[in-house]
Amino acid sequence: MNPLHVRRRSCRSLERLLAASAHRFGALSDARRARVLAALLDEAGRLGVPARAQHLRLSQGK
Amino acid sequence: MRDDNLDRSVQREADHNLLREVAQNEPGAVERLFAAYETTISRYVCHTVPDITEDDLEDVVQETFIGVLRSAKDYRGDSSLSTWILRIAHYKAIDALRRRKVVEKREETIENMSSDEVFFIGDASADVEDDVVNAQEVLLIRKALNLLPADQKQAIILRYVVGMRVDDVAETMKVSRRKAELLITRGRAALRERLAQLDVRQR
Numbered sequence: 001m002n003p004l005h006v007r008r009r010s011c012r013s014l015e016r017l018l019a020a021s022a023h024r025f026g027a028l029s030d031a032r033r034a035r036v037l038a039a040l041l042d043e044a045g046r047l048g049v050p051a052r053a054q055h056l057r058l059s060q061g062k
Numbered sequence: 063m064r065d066d067n068l069d070r071s072v073q074r075e076a077d078h079n080l081l082r083e084v085a086q087n088e089p090g091a092v093e094r095l096f097a098a099y100e101t102t103i104s105r106y107v108c109h110t111v112p113d114i115t116e117d118d119l120e121d122v123v124q125e126t127f128i129g130v131l132r133s134a135k136d137y138r139g140d141s142s143l144s145t146w147i148l149r150i151a152h153y154k155a156i157d158a159l160r161r162r163k164v165v166e167k168r169e170e171t172i173e174n175m176s177s178d179e180v181f182f183i184g185d186a187s188a189d190v191e192d193d194v195v196n197a198q199e200v201l202l203i204r205k206a207l208n209l210l211p212a213d214q215k216q217a218i219i220l221r222y223v224v225g226m227r228v229d230d231v232a233e234t235m236k237v238s239r240r241k242a243e244l245l246i247t248r249g250r251a252a253l254r255e256r257l258a259q260l261d262v263r264q265r
Contacts, residue, residue, distance in 0.1 A: 014254060015222055017199060017200075017203045018203065018207075018218070018222035019223075020199075020200065021109070021200050021203050021204060021207075021223065022105050022222070022223040022224070022225075024200055025105065025108040025109065025200075025204075026101065026104035026105030026106070026107070026108035026109070027104060028104055028116075028119065028120060029116070032116065032120045033100065035120070036100075036120060036123055036124045036127065037093065039128075040096060040124070040127050040128065043128050044084065044087050044092045044131055047087070
């Protein structure tokens with residue numbers, strides 16, 4: 001008898017297996033996370049500067 | 063139920079404010095958005111694209127966030143932010159699948175993956191579930207998940223991997239609540255069946 005089979009049938013719900021899979025997968029390393037965030041800040045800077053300038057102009061009644 | 067609706071309303075207002083701040087490039091807004099949604103997006107993409115590499119995952123997460131930034135000014139708060147973001151993530155994940163043409167060969171790839179390879183994207187420090195699930199079990203569940211029809215697979219990922227409520231699953235998939243419930247119910251049954259079949263084949 002496969003021990004995995006016994007374990008799953010006896011005490012592991014499908015939800016727990018899926019939750020465990022979620023817990024194990026989908027984590028970017030710290031280095032990759034930092035790289036993505038840096039790229040986003042760069043992009044936000046490019047996109048956001050005009051929007052912010054316009055917002056300030058409007059709020060200052062210009 | 064009223065409290066529930068109130069919570070959702072408050073959450074949507076907070077979401078709307080965050081996106082407005084992102085659109086205006088307010089200090090700290092992008093960082094808050096990233097901190098709030100990076101894990102959710104990564105998990106969703108990882109389970110949608112079964113054999114995704116770390117490089118591709120990084121690309122898809124980045125493309126998703128850039129899509130969010132570019133569309134932030136258009137967000138009206140008609141749906142929850144997580145729903146809105148995961149719709150973008152879904153399209154980016156599907157794009158990644160198409161680009162790499164993994165749809166045709168994904169079964170073969172998963173079949174040939176060792177447990178060690180399966181874990182390269184995992185969180186090495188995550189040991190909360192270590193006592194209940196080992197590498198082979200996770201491999202099996204991922205394998206079984208990717209044998210489901212696409213809509214059932216998406217519903218199961220949103221409900222149990224991302225942890226969405228059924229209402230939000232329905233909203234993300236643009237189906238009725240009843241249809242979402244049906245997809246989840248059928249998906250669970252199909253997943254159990256696939257797991258049983260895979261288990262038998264392993265012996």
